[in-house]
Amino acid sequence: MTEQKQQRRNRMPSSAKKQKADKMLNYLITFMVLLIMITATIIIKNANGETMQATPKPAAEVVKPAKEPAPAQPEEKDAPKVEQPEETPAVAPTETAVDDPIVETVIIDPAWQPTPTTQTGEHVSLYVDSPDWDEKIETLSRTTGLARDNMIVLRVGNNGSAQNAIGVVTSMDGVEKYRVSMEWIDNEGWLPTKLEKLHTTEGAY
Numbered sequence: 048m049t050e051q052k053q054q055r056r057n058r059m060p061s062s063a064k065k066q067k068a069d070k071m072l073n074y075l076i077t078f079m080v081l082l083i084m085i086t087a088t089i090i091i092k093n094a095n096g097e098t099m100q101a102t103p104k105p106a107a108e109v110v111k112p113a114k115e116p117a118p119a120q121p122e123e124k125d126a127p128k129v130e131q132p133e134e135t136p137a138v139a140p141t142e143t144a145v146d147d148p149i150v151e152t153v154i155i156d157p158a159w160q161p162t163p164t165t166q167t168g169e170h171v172s173l174y175v176d177s178p179d180w181d182e183k184i185e186t187l188s189r190t191t192g193l194a195r196d197n198m199i200v201l202r203v204g205n206n207g208s209a210q211n212a213i214g215v216v217t218s219m220d221g222v223e224k225y226r227v228s229m230e231w232i233d234n235e236g237w238l239p240t241k242l243e244k245l246h247t248t249e250g251a252y
Contacts, residue, residue, distance in 0.1 A: 149251050150226075154242040162186040164236035172209045172231065182237055183229070187214045190239040191225045202252040212237070215245075215252045224248050 140156035162185050165178055173179040183203055188195045199217050206213035210231040217224045224245035229237045245251055 149245055149247060149249075151244040151246050154244070155240070156242075159190070159239045161232045161236035161238040162189060164234075166236075167234075170210070170231055170233065172205070172212065174203060174205075183212055183214065186229050186237040186239055187216050187225075187227050190227050190229075190242050191216060191223070193218055193223065193225075201248055204252070213252075215248055217248060224251075226251055 138157040140154055140158070142152050142154045144152050162182050164182055166182075171179065180203075184195065184200060187193075187200065187203070188198055191198070193216065197219050199219060199221075201215040201217065203212060203214040205211070206228055211229070212231075213226065213228050215224075215226045224247065226243040226245055227239055228241040228243075229239050232238050
């Protein structure tokens with residue numbers, strides 16, 4: 048009796064160990080199955096996502112309307128040509144050097160215009176304070192380019208007739224020296240006809 052009890056006692060620990068080993072094996076199997084299922088699920092989802100991205104959506108077809116033929120342009124008839132008036136080319140002023148101890152150069156400019164006048168009726172050339180005298184001085188200023196407050200009038204006098212005059216002027220500092228010839232144009236004013244740049248005013252009038 049004592050031996051049988053002893054054998055039973057010896058068998059019990061090995062049986063308990065076997066049961067524990069079985070439980071651990073079952074746990075491992077269950078864990079492996081779960082791990083395989085999770086892995087398979089992830090793989091399937093990824094595969095489905097790649098398939099969706101790889102499959103392009105069919106683009107909507109754009110139907111272009113057929114181009115309508117352009118309306119025929121009416122034939123242009125030969126329009127009558129309008130002749131443009133020929134423009135008169137501008138003539139540049141001429142500046143000529145002369146062999147004269149007094150005169151440096153002579154300038155003639157076709158673009159010169161008469162100094163506007165306020166005089167009416169028969170013209171009388173005057174060399175005293177008057178509208179005619181003032182217009183002579185203005186003509187000297189416009190022709191030489193000297194401002195009236197920077198111009199010394201040395202002489203203004205008759206130049207061969209009552210309708211022609213001549214004046215000699217210098218700048219205030221005496222550097223610029225000019226002699227201007229002018230003629231009277233009825234109802235228009237005094238028109239400069241010649242500008243002379245002078246070396247000196249001695250003997251110029």
